[in-house]
Amino acid sequence: MSPVFSADELHSVVGGKLSKKNWEVHGISIDSREIKKNDLFIALKSKRDGNDFILSAIEKGAKAAIINKVPIGLPINFPYILVKDSMKALHAIAKYSRKRYKGNLVAITGSVGKTSTKDILTKILSIFGLTYSSPKSFNNDLGVPLTLANIPKKADYVICEIGMNAKGEIEPLSKLASPDTAIITNISTAHLASFNCLKEIAMEKANICSGLKKGGLLIYPVDNEFCDLLKGIVFEQKIKSMTFGSKKSADISLDKISFLNNNSFASLVLDNKIFSDFSIGALGYHQLLNCLSAVGVILNYDLDLKIALRELKKWKPRNGRGRFLDISFNKNLKKIKIRIIDESYNCNPSSLNASLEILKYVQFGPTTKNSRKIAILGDMLELGIKEKEFHSEISNNDNIKFFDKIHCVGTLMKELHSKLPKGQKGLLVRNPKELISHLLINAEDRDIYLIKGSNSIGLSFIVDKLYDLNNGCF
Numbered sequence: 001m002s003p004v005f006s007a008d009e010l011h012s013v014v015g016g017k018l019s020k021k022n023w024e025v026h027g028i029s030i031d032s033r034e035i036k037k038n039d040l041f042i043a044l045k046s047k048r049d050g051n052d053f054i055l056s057a058i059e060k061g062a063k064a065a066i067i068n069k070v071p072i073g074l075p076i077n078f079p080y081i082l083v084k085d086s087m088k089a090l091h092a093i094a095k096y097s098r099k100r101y102k103g104n105l106v107a108i109t110g111s112v113g114k115t116s117t118k119d120i121l122t123k124i125l126s127i128f129g130l131t132y133s134s135p136k137s138f139n140n141d142l143g144v145p146l147t148l149a150n151i152p153k154k155a156d157y158v159i160c161e162i163g164m165n166a167k168g169e170i171e172p173l174s175k176l177a178s179p180d181t182a183i184i185t186n187i188s189t190a191h192l193a194s195f196n197c198l199k200e201i202a203m204e205k206a207n208i209c210s211g212l213k214k215g216g217l218l219i220y221p222v223d224n225e226f227c228d229l230l231k232g233i234v235f236e237q238k239i240k241s242m243t244f245g246s247k248k249s250a251d252i253s254l255d256k257i258s259f260l261n262n263n264s265f266a267s268l269v270l271d272n273k274i275f276s277d278f279s280i281g282a283l284g285y286h287q288l289l290n291c292l293s294a295v296g297v298i299l300n301y302d303l304d305l306k307i308a309l310r311e312l313k314k315w316k317p318r319n320g321r322g323r324f325l326d327i328s329f330n331k332n333l334k335k336i337k338i339r340i341i342d343e344s345y346n347c348n349p350s351s352l353n354a355s356l357e358i359l360k361y362v363q364f365g366p367t368t369k370n371s372r373k374i375a376i377l378g379d380m381l382e383l384g385i386k387e388k389e390f391h392s393e394i395s396n397n398d399n400i401k402f403f404d405k406i407h408c409v410g411t412l413m414k415e416l417h418s419k420l421p422k423g424q425k426g427l428l429v430r431n432p433k434e435l436i437s438h439l440l441i442n443a444e445d446r447d448i449y450l451i452k453g454s455n456s457i458g459l460s461f462i463v464d465k466l467y468d469l470n471n472g473c474f
Contacts, residue, residue, distance in 0.1 A: 002026070004153060005040065005093070007064070007079065013096045014066065016083035023079045025063050028093065028149040030142065037061035043068065044086050044142075066090075091176070094145035098178055101151045103129075105158045106297055107177045109170060109208045110185030111201065112351045114139065114161045116321055117185050117290045121159050121297060123315050124308040128301075129156030137345075139163035144173045157301075162208060165382070166194040170204055174211030181300055182208045183293045184220040184230070188350035193384035202226035206233050217242060219296040221289070222250045242300070244292035252292045252299075257285060259361035262324065264288050268295065268309070278309055281316045283361055286354040320345030320460060322355070329469040336445040339364055339371075340466060343452035344459040347380045349390050355452050356399035364446050371446040372404045374426070376435065376462060378453020379410030388415050395419035403450075407435060410457050432461045439466070 003024035010025075011018040025040035032053035035041060041057040043050030043065060051071050054062075064079040066089050074080070083089045098105075106121060108114050115137050125131040132155045134147040139161035147160050162173045174182070187202045195201050206229070209218055220230045222245035234241040244252040248269070255267040255274070266288055268275040280287060291312055298308045317323045325340040341362065343355050356375075364371045383390050392415040394400070400420075407426035408417040417428040429435050439449075439462070449466075453459045 011081055014081060014083055014089040014092050016081045018081050020079040023064055032057040035060035035062050038063045041065040042086050042090050091145050094148035094176060097151050098148045103156050104301060105179045106181045107160045107162050107179035107208055108183045109162045109205050111188040111190040113185035113290045116317060117293055118159050118161055119318060120291055120294045120315055124311045125157040127307055127311050128303050130154055131157040133159035137161060144177060164204055167204060170207040171210045174208045178211050178213055180213045180216045181297055182212050182218050186221060187224050187226050190348040193382045202229055206230060209237055209239055217300050219293050221245050222247050242296045244296060252295055254288055259283055262363055280312050281314060283358045284354055325467055327466055327470045338443055338447045340463060341450045342463050344463050345455050347453045355450060356397055359450055360402050362448055371448045372444060373402055373448050375403050375406045375450045377408055377413055378457035378459045379412040381454040387412055391415035432458050436465050
């Protein structure tokens with residue numbers, strides 16, 4: 001990996017006191033646990049003081065650091081830049097890096113689907129040139145500047161997520177990212193706790209246009225009640241636009257959708273042309289929709305669509321976002337296999353509905369034995385004053401009937417648990433750890449588990465514990 005910044009370059013950007021000259025760094029990090037060799041460590045002050053973790057960063061391979069105080073025990077020859085405000089330094093580096101970068105930058109926002117769309121775009125754009133995107137969901141006031149600060153000098157394409165938890169967060173991040181293409185994946189009830197209504201969420205998402213470069217393109221969905229609102233903003237601000245969705249009125253739409261062998265198939269319709277050979281290595285109508293906005297980017301950059309569609313066939317979701325995990329282990333001297341659909345990273349009413357829909361189509365290969373379908377559902381957070389109502393309404397979802405058993409984790413999911421039929425009602429627990437022994441004792445060959453909840457509920461613990469059994473025994 002080639003250097004992204006020299007000592008003199010960084011010093012000219014952030015100011016402060018440079019302790020030692022003639023060094024270069026290959027990346028920027030704010031987490032001492034994830035430092036890579038030759039990274040620059042920026043010590044931020046938040047819940048914990050990053051200056052206290054510099055020695056740990058050095059052990060991991062940090063080449064230099066930006067600090068706002070010299071910690072005790074810092075090696076004499078270790079290079080650093082001493083500044084008054086390390087957060088301002090991070091943003092200054094991000095701004096400089098973005099200005100220096102002359103390639104294409106896509107910014108993605110939306111209530112659901114940001115990370116999956118980013119992953120889809122990263123996969124297909126990588127066929128056409130050096131593509132960079134953050135490895136995690138770096139989409140807030142720390143993650144966006146960190147993504148921008150790490151743009152490789154020779155990158156052709158950059159993909160940046162922009163999220164929000166409250167009003168006014170998207171606009172400054174969009175202006176910092178300065179995208180030439182912006183995507184709104186979806187508008188739904190996620191983060192409703194910080195807004196009075198869904199329309200306010202739509203307006204906040206539309207603020208991604210505030211940083212759009214002159215002549216830039218907004219790609220947005222037609223399958224929501226705020227399509228006309230977005231269309232009005234596009235007209236008022238004289239922005240180029242492209243729409244996607246299930247409706248034939250969309251610039252990019254779907255037809256003849258089907259699901260088979262845990263893959264999704266459809267015909268892609270655009271400009272009265274039909275591309276029938278369109279499929280992805282994942283289940284779900286929502287994942288097909290995520291692909292449509294990515295197709296819009298391919299068209300906008302005048303890249304070969306057929307090559308992109310071939311690459312899409314190989315795409316699979318990442319862990320926590322819908323990845324299928326097949327696990328084999330010995331139980332009572334007999335080998336059994338189970339399948340996990342890992343949706344443990346995020347959950348809101350819209351994404352939960354999409355996940356429940358998937359289970360109808362999941363197959364466990366050719367067998368005469370029917371698979372039991374079991375859901376482990378954790379609380380959906382940040383939904384505001386109607387949070388209990390949202391959880392209770394899950395019981396009305398038509399797809400609930402396809403589950404043999406539903407376990408509930410958290411304090412809010414008891415609203416669902418109380419309304420489940422006796423035969424479907426599993427355990428109600430406050431902590432994921434309380435569920436593990438029950439799952440293992442009752443696991444049967446060819447069970448299929450959907451594991452979904454907000455990240456802080458910690459359902460990834462269950463995923464990890466089950467995966468640890470792979471090729472082992474219980």
